[in-house]
Amino acid sequence: MMDGTVRFEALFRAHAGAVRTYVCRRCDVSAADDVVADVFVVAWRRLADVPDDPLPWLLGVARRVLANRRRGEARHHALLGRVRSERVEAMPASGAQSDVGESVLRVLSRMRERDREALLLVAWEGLSAAQAANVLGVSPNTFAARLSRARRRFAVALAAEPGQPDRQPWTVKGAALL
Amino acid sequence: MDSERRGAAMSDNVIDLIRGVNPFPDELPAPPIQPVMRRLEGGDQGSRSSARMQLRPTLDATLGALGVATVVAVAVLMIALAGHTRSWTAIRHGATSTSAAPPRQDNLTGTWRGLYTGVYGSGTLTISWQQSAWKEGSPGIWHAHVNGSIKLSPPSETLPIRGTVLTTCRQAPCHHGDLINFHTVVEPSLVGSTWGHSSKRGIAYKGTVSTSRMHGSYQTPNGGRLNGRGVWSARQLGQ
Numbered sequence: 001m002m003d004g005t006v007r008f009e010a011l012f013r014a015h016a017g018a019v020r021t022y023v024c025r026r027c028d029v030s031a032a033d034d035v036v037a038d039v040f041v042v043a044w045r046r047l048a049d050v051p052d053d054p055l056p057w058l059l060g061v062a063r064r065v066l067a068n069r070r071r072g073e074a075r076h077h078a079l080l081g082r083v084r085s086e087r088v089e090a091m092p093a094s095g096a097q098s099d100v101g102e103s104v105l106r107v108l109s110r111m112r113e114r115d116r117e118a119l120l121l122v123a124w125e126g127l128s129a130a131q132a133a134n135v136l137g138v139s140p141n142t143f144a145a146r147l148s149r150a151r152r153r154f155a156v157a158l159a160a161e162p163g164q165p166d167r168q169p170w171t172v173k174g175a176a177l178l
Numbered sequence: 179m180d181s182e183r184r185g186a187a188m189s190d191n192v193i194d195l196i197r198g199v200n201p202f203p204d205e206l207p208a209p210p211i212q213p214v215m216r217r218l219e220g221g222d223q224g225s226r227s228s229a230r231m232q233l234r235p236t237l238d239a240t241l242g243a244l245g246v247a248t249v250v251a252v253a254v255l256m257i258a259l260a261g262h263t264r265s266w267t268a269i270r271h272g273a274t275s276t277s278a279a280p281p282r283q284d285n286l287t288g289t290w291r292g293l294y295t296g297v298y299g300s301g302t303l304t305i306s307w308q309q310s311a312w313k314e315g316s317p318g319i320w321h322a323h324v325n326g327s328i329k330l331s332p333p334s335e336t337l338p339i340r341g342t343v344l345t346t347c348r349q350a351p352c353h354h355g356d357l358i359n360f361h362t363v364v365e366p367s368l369v370g371s372t373w374g375h376s377s378k379r380g381i382a383y384k385g386t387v388s389t390s391r392m393h394g395s396y397q398t399p400n401g402g403r404l405n406g407r408g409v410w411s412a413r414q415l416g417q
Contacts (some may be wrong), residue, residue, distance in 0.1 A: 003378065009211065016208035018390050029384055030321070030344050033209045059214050080299045101199045123196035134227065151192045158195075 008044055011054055014039065018125075019058050026125055027066055028106035038065045056127065056134035063117070066082060107157045122147065199212060201395065206386065256289065265396040285309040286324055286343060286358075289415045294330070294396065296408020304329040305412060307339065320345050324360060337380060358387045358394070383410060390414040 023032045039062045044052060051057050108116055114136075121132035133143035136152055189404030290305040297356045307326025316322050328337045341360020385394015393411035 012214065013208065016211070017205050019204050020209055021204075021206045025200070029359060030342065032357070033344070036209055037214045037217060040211075040342060042217055070405050100195065104195050104199045108199075117198055117213065118194070121191045122369075124200045154192055154196075169358050 004047055008040075008047060011043060011047075011058075015055050015058055018055055019062050020156065022059050022062055022125060023066065024122070028037065031069070035062065035065050035069070035073070050071055051132070054150045059121075059125065059127075059135045060130040060137060103158060103161045107154060107161065110157065111150070115153055118143065118147045119154060132172075153176065189262060259411025285312075285322070286414070290392065291339075291415055293391075294408055294410040296396070296406050301330060301332050303410060303412065305339070309343070312345075324358075328362060339363065339383075341383070345407040356387045358386075358392060359384045385410070 015020070016036060020032055020036045023039075025111070027035065031065070039058060042055075042061050043058060047172050049057075111119075117136065120134065121135055122129070125132070127135065129143055129147065130140050130149075133140045136143060136146075162173045187317050222285045226293040236291040287305065288306070288309075292303055292305075294303050295299055305326065305328050307324045310325075312320045312322045321342055324339070324343060326339055327336050328339045339360050339362050341358065343356055343358045345356040359382070361382045381396050381398050383394060383396045385392055391411070393409070395407060395409050397407045
């Protein structure tokens with residue numbers, strides 16, 4: 001019992017920051033600590049299942065906790081999504097006013113969740129392909145294929161962003177990915 | 179082979195682009211463990227749950243359903259009371275607990291001065307605001323509101339701001355890792371100015387705050403003339 005408590009506290013100390021960062025990057029900051037608490041309650045319940053490399057496992061739990069919360073707020077998000085899409089359409093088409101970051105965010109927001117998450121686990125969380133596969137509960141080969149497709153779709157979508165001149169490096173490189 | 183290398187480099191370019199829009203490039207500090215421990219002490223502990231599961235088959239199904247319904251009703255009532263009644267929280271934790279006390283002995287009220295830097299330059303900021311009393315929305319999760327003004331230079335502008343500070347803390351004082359979100363409020367006369375646009379929400383700031391320091395990132399509104407992101411930090415001068 002004591003060993004379990006010590007192990008749990010060590011797990012929390014080592015990884016709560018990374019889990020909190022993962023959550024803050026994907027939901028309202030004000031709800032983040034609540035989600036982190038949910039994740040570690042699950043970790044306590046399933047302490048025997050936590051692998052030697054616990055971070056991908058914890059992020060996988062966090063992903064499911066977030067998904068459950070989103071399902072609970074589906075109606076709210078549907079409304080929010082409609083408002084967002086209206087805002088995106090209302091944004092000026094001129095490339096002069098939209099920087100690269102805005103375009104990248106816009107493309108990410110339009111991607112399918114599974115494609116976006118594959119990209120973000122590598123780019124934002126800095127996970128290896130094997131770790132990211134663990135988070136998503138798929139094999140490394142499946143993840144590699146998914147990541148490759150996501151990269152290609154991202155590059156194509158970014159190249160199609162309005163107002164982005166063809167000479168932009170990501171357009172050239174994105175096209176070369178096809 | 180060349181095409182493989184070129185493909186890998188190009189793929190890295192996509193990842194680099196996405197990495198560039200990471201809203202939290204650095205790892206945040208870990209939240210306090212106390213809210214988690216409190217939840218575990220409150221009945222989520224694995225061994226206790228197992229014991230309950232072993233007893234459950236011996237109960238009559240109807241009584242079990244009634245029991246669950248009662249527990250849910252009581253839980254809903256408790257959450258509602260926790261959100262609105264500080265005194266109830268004090269009773270629940272007894273005289274030895276300090277949960278009913280505000281999670282920080284000091285607060286954010288006063289003047290904060292600091293710097294900002296972003297895609298279109300750097301400057302100073304001076305924040306003067308008042309913080310409301312802390313409220314415990316959910317057990318262990320406290321929040322307070324801030325209202326005041328921010329003076330930016332350049333451009334030389336003073337804008338009203340409003341926001342929320344959030345902390346998870348069981349025992350006072352808690353001084354670290356609180357999350358803060360605030361935004362400038364665009365007055366009708368400022369819509370269309372340097373910072374404003376059609377929304378009442380102007381620049382959005384988020385970050386963390388400790389006893390006398392805070393820092394984070396900001397983003398100007400979509401559609402604004404100076405569309406962009408950056409970072410900011412400030413120190414408290416006094417109340």
